[in-house]
Amino acid sequence: MTLKVAVAGATGYAGGEILRLLLGHPKYLSGELRIGALTGNSNAGVSVAEACPHLPTLADRVIEETTPATLAGHDVVFLGLPHGFSAEIARQLPETTTVIDCAADYRLQDAGEWEHYYGSAHAGTWPYGIPEMPGHREALTGASRIAVPGCFPTGATLALLPAVAAGLITPDVAVTSITGVSGAGKKASVALLGAETMGSLKAYNTAGKHRHTPEIAQNLAEYTDETVTVSFTPVLAPLPRGILTTATAPLIDGVSQATATQTYRDFYADEPFAHLLPEGVQPQTQNVVGSNMCHVQVEVDERSGRLLVTSAIDNLTKGTGGAAVQCMNLALGFDETAGLPTAAVAP
Amino acid sequence: MTLKVAVAGATGYAGGEILRLLLGHPKYLSGELRIGALTGNSNAGVSVAEACPHLPTLADRVIEETTPATLAGHDVVFLGLPHGFSAEIARQLPETTTVIDCAADYRLQDAGEWEHYYGSAHAGTWPYGIPEMPGHREALTGASRIAVPGCFPTGATLALLPAVAAGLITPDVAVTSITGVSGAGKKASVALLGAETMGSLKAYNTAGKHRHTPEIAQNLAEYTDETVTVSFTPVLAPLPRGILTTATAPLIDGVSQATATQTYRDFYADEPFAHLLPEGVQPQTQNVVGSNMCHVQVEVDERSGRLLVTSAIDNLTKGTGGAAVQCMNLALGFDETAGLPTAAVAP
Amino acid sequence: MTLKVAVAGATGYAGGEILRLLLGHPKYLSGELRIGALTGNSNAGVSVAEACPHLPTLADRVIEETTPATLAGHDVVFLGLPHGFSAEIARQLPETTTVIDCAADYRLQDAGEWEHYYGSAHAGTWPYGIPEMPGHREALTGASRIAVPGCFPTGATLALLPAVAAGLITPDVAVTSITGVSGAGKKASVALLGAETMGSLKAYNTAGKHRHTPEIAQNLAEYTDETVTVSFTPVLAPLPRGILTTATAPLIDGVSQATATQTYRDFYADEPFAHLLPEGVQPQTQNVVGSNMCHVQVEVDERSGRLLVTSAIDNLTKGTGGAAVQCMNLALGFDETAGLPTAAVAP
C-alpha cells in the first residue's frame, strides 16, 4: 500500500523542510510513501521549480490552493500554515487523515492562556510533539492529530526538562534564546530584510510578550509540583538557521556538577535525537544544522548559585520540519528515526 | 559481504562531509558498508565527540594517526589530505583497495602544468571524477583509483561544458567564482578569521595564480579543438558553503537564446545532479547547500556579444564530499545517486 | 551665514548615510551648516528615534512628507528618492537651491539609452558626480545641479578608467560586481529577506539587463575613441555593505605589470579617495566600510592575455552618500574632503 502525503503551505520554510526530509525518507525511496498535493496561497499556480528551487526533483509539480478539497484523499496532511487558518483547515479534514499541524493552534492546554496570547478562541489541544518528554512518545504513537511544538519551546524544554524533573533547580528560569532569521518565516518585511538583520543582533517580543512563553512554562510544569516561572528573551541573530538556548535557574543546595551531568546523561541515554555533549564542549548551532538533533550541555555555576543549561537545535529541523516527520513516524508506526539525519551540514 | 571504508583526514571539512553522507547512505543503513578507521594528524587520539561534534552517532570513536597501517584492511579509502602527503599515502595502499583522493595530486594530465603550479614532481593521472563530462562516467565505473576534482573546476566545468562542446562560444573564457570560506580548509589563519571574512569580500590568487586554473582549462579542452584560454578570478565571500560561478565568453555569431537554452537542456537531460533552471531563475547557492546538485543558467547577452553562464554548487558536497561518494558509487557498482541528496538545506 | 540642508528620503539607506556624514562634517560641527527638513513617505509623521535609531542626536526630529513645500527654503537639498519621483521633485525646486540627486534620472546622456533601460521619458543630464574622472571635478565645482553616480558604475569606473584612458586594454570589458544587500534598498521583499540572502550568493539582472550597464559604458567611452563593450554581471552577497568589482579585458600587446602599476599609480597620485594598494594586496570591502575610499589593484595575467582590475568601495559611502557629500563640498566651495572618512570601520 502506498500512503499519500500532502503538504499545505509547501512554499513556506516549514513546508519546504518537511519536503526536503520526505524526499530522503526510506519510505519515499521505497515507494511506500508518495508526495501528493503541495499547496500555497500567493503561490498557487506557480511551479515548484520557481517557488522552491531547492527541491529540483519536484520541479515540474505545481502549487495548488490550500483548500479542504485539494487536501482531500491524502493519508497524511502536514499543515505549515498561519495559526487560525491552520485550525480552520484542520477542522475540515476527515478524522481518518493523520493531521500534523506546525501552527500553534492545538499546542496550549489552557484556553485562557491561548486567548491572552493569541487574541482568539482556543481551538483545542492535541497530542504534543516532543517525544522526548516522558509520556509523550506513547501519546503520539498512532495518533491521528498532532501539534508540532514551537521552535523555542523545543530548545528550552529539552535543555531544562531533566533539571526540572530531577529537582536540581527551583523552576524560576531565565531563558535567552538566540535564533536564526528563518524562524520569522517567509513574509516580506522591512525589519527582516538582509540589510536589517545581517551584522546585527536584536531582542524582540521581550518581557513575556513572546507567544512561546506559556508553551515553555506548560512543558516544564508537567514535571514539577512547584510553580514554574519563565522569563523569556528571544534574540534575532544573523544566521539562516539555528537556535541557541541559554537558561539559568537557582540551583538546589548541594547539587554538584557530577550529579547534574549524570542526571542529564541518564535522562537522554536512550534518546536518538537528544545528545549530551562531553564536558567542556558547548552546543554550537552549526553542529546541528539540517539534522534532527538537540545538543545539550549542563554546568553548575557555584559563584552565582545557578545551573546553566545550553542547547542547540536547527529551528527548521528538530524545531519544526524534523519534529513533524518524527511525529509522522510515530503516528504511522514507522521507525521513529526514519529519514531524520543525525549528522549536521557543518560547517 | 560488508565493505569497510576508511576516511583519512576525517576531521577536515572534506572528511567530515564524506562521513555525513556515508551515515545517510542506504548501504550504510543496511549494514553492507561499515565505517572503519578515521584518521587525522593533530587530532590523533581525540574522540570524534570533541573533534567532529556534528557527527554524534560516531561520538565514541577515536581519531587515529594517518599511516598506511591504520588504513590497511579497508575496501575503500577516502583521502582528505593535503596534496603531496596524499600521494605519499596513496602509493602505499594496495591495488585492490579503492582509493578516492580529494587532493589535487592526480588531477592534471600535463606534468609541466603540475610542476608550474605545485612546484613538485607530478604523481600521475587518475580517472577524473566528474561523471557528467562525456566519457568520464565510463572511466569511473569500476575504477580503483579516482581523483576527485577541485571545487572551482567542478562549478566552472559544469557551467561551460555544454557551450564549449556545442561550439556556442569561442573558448576564451572569463570566470569569476565566488566561494564560501570552508573552501579554504580548517587551518588556523589570521586572514581566515571570522572577523576578517564576515562582512567582507576579497579576490585572491588572481590573474592566473590559482591552482585550479589549469584544471578548468584541461576539462574544457577535452571537448574542443580550439585553444582554450581561462581568465580565472576566485573571490572569498562571507558564507560557510557554496560556490557561485559566473562565466562569460564571446558568443559565436547567430547563436540565439533558444539555441543556448536547448543545448543546455539536452546536455543535462539525463543527469541526476546537473539541473538547468527555468528561464528567469538564477542559481543561488542556498538552493544547493548540503545537496549534490549543480544548478545552471545560460543567457545570451546581445549587447556585449557574450554568453553568460552561471552555476551554483555546495563546495563541500558536489564540490568535494558528494563528488567523492558519487565516484565511490560508480567505482563499487552501486546506484550512482545512492545517499546523495538532491534537496538542499534551504534557507 | 548658516546653510540649511534638507534630506528627502531621509529614512532610506542613502538618506541615512548622508545624515551620518553630515553629523560629523566640520561645517555642521561649527554651526555653519544646519540640518533642516527630513522627509519620507510611508514614514511621514514618525520620529527619527523610531525611523532611524542609528542617528540618536536627531531622535526628537519628525519625518515630514516629501513635497516641494517641505523642501523649500533650503540652500542644499539631497534627494534620496526613487527615480522618476526624484526628477518630479527636482523640477519644482528653485534654481538657486543646490540639488544633489542620488537617483538615476540625470545620469545618462543618451535619451535612447534612458528610455530603453528605464521605460520613461529622459529628464535630462546633470554634471556627473565622479570627481576622479578627468574634467568632472571642474564641472562639479560650484554646480547647482549634480547627479550622484550609481554604486556599481562608481566601482567599475574607478577600476577601469586608468586602463582605458591609457590604452592598456581593448575596451571590451567583462565586469562582475559583487554587492552587499543594502544596495537593493529598504523595501519589504521576500527575495531580500535575511533568510533568503544570508548564506547565499545569486547573480541578478544579468546579461545586459542591469540599469547600471549603460552608465558604466558611458563613463569609459569618455576616455577612448574605441567602441566600448560592457558585459556586466551583478551578484548579491551576504554582507550589509560593500561592492567588490572584478573586471577583465584583453591586454594590449606588450603592456607589462610595471607599466600597468605605474599607470594606475600616476592616475590616482593626487586623488584623496582613490587608492592603489601595494602589489600583492587585494582590495577587501571590509577595509573601506564606512569610508569614502575606493581601493584598487591591477594585475597583468599573461596566461590569459587579459588585464585584471579589482576595486572595493562601500556602496553607501563612496557609492552613494559619501559621493553626495563630496559633491556638496565641491558645489559649495568647501574642502573636497571635509567630513569624509578615509579610515574604514574594520573589521
Added chain:
Amino acid sequence: MTLKVAVAGATGYAGGEILRLLLGHPKYLSGELRIGALTGNSNAGVSVAEACPHLPTLADRVIEETTPATLAGHDVVFLGLPHGFSAEIARQLPETTTVIDCAADYRLQDAGEWEHYYGSAHAGTWPYGIPEMPGHREALTGASRIAVPGCFPTGATLALLPAVAAGLITPDVAVTSITGVSGAGKKASVALLGAETMGSLKAYNTAGKHRHTPEIAQNLAEYTDETVTVSFTPVLAPLPRGILTTATAPLIDGVSQATATQTYRDFYADEPFAHLLPEGVQPQTQNVVGSNMCHVQVEVDERSGRLLVTSAIDNLTKGTGGAAVQCMNLALGFDETAGLPTAAVAP
C-alpha cells in the same frame, strides 16, 4: 603645542579602532595632536599599507617593535596589548606620560579576584574608564593612568547600573551577552575561523569562567549595599562587531514600567553616549556600529516578576577604542565627545 600619541599594538583590533578615531579627531585635523609610534610584535617592520589596509592615510608608516624605547617621547600612549605584557610595558613608561591601557591589568580592585581569574600577580588598580558611572568622570579628568573597561562589562554595567543604583531590583543578575567575533581578537585559531563562526552560535567561558564576570560584579557593587551576584553567559555570534546584552533580575515589589523608564531616562539624561530608546524600540547592534553609543531599553516583566534590561554597543568602539579616546579626552581636558561618532554605520 602639539601632543604626540603612540599606539602600542597598532595592528590589533583595539589599536586599529583607536587609530580610526584619532584620524577623525578634531585635534588631529587641527594639527594639535600628532600620531607618533605605531608598534606591533609579529608585524614589526611591516608597512601600515600591508598590516592595516583600512588606514590608507597612514599607508607609508612602518610598524615598530613594542618596547619602552619606541614608546618614549610621547605625551599619550595607548596600550592595545595582551594583559601581563601590557603591565610590563606600562611600568616602564614615565609618570608624565598619559597611559591608557586597553588590557585588563589595572581594572580589578581585588587582588584575590585578579589572581583567581588571571593566575598571576595583581598589577594594581587605575581609574576605571566608564565616565557614565557616577564619580568616575571626575576621577578620569586629568588622570595620567587609565584602565579602559572590558567590552562585556561596559554593556552590562550601562544596562544594569540605573536599576541597581535606584534599587529597582535585587542585584542577583542573569546576564547573557552576545558578541561579534572581533571581540576574540586577531589571533590565528581554528575555532575562530570564518567557517567555524559564520552561521553558528556558541556559548563559551560559561558558568562563571569568563574573566569579565568579576568586573561586572565590581561595577554594580559600587552602587548598592546588597550582595551582588552575577550569572554571566557570553555567546559568540556571526557578526564582526557588536554586543547585545540581555540582563534580568528579580524586580522589587511595586516597581512599575513608568518608574523603571523614568529612572533610566533621568539617569542618562545628560550622558552623550548612553541613550534610552523610546518604548517599544529594542537596541540593535547595527544601530551603534562604529559609534561610541550605548543604546538601552528597560522593561518590567510582570509575569515572571523580573526586570529586563537590554543594551547594544560596538565592542570595538564604546567597548574599547571609543572608550579609550573618550578617556583620553577627559585626561587631556578636551571636550569629552571630541572625535567620537554618535551616528552609526547602519545598515
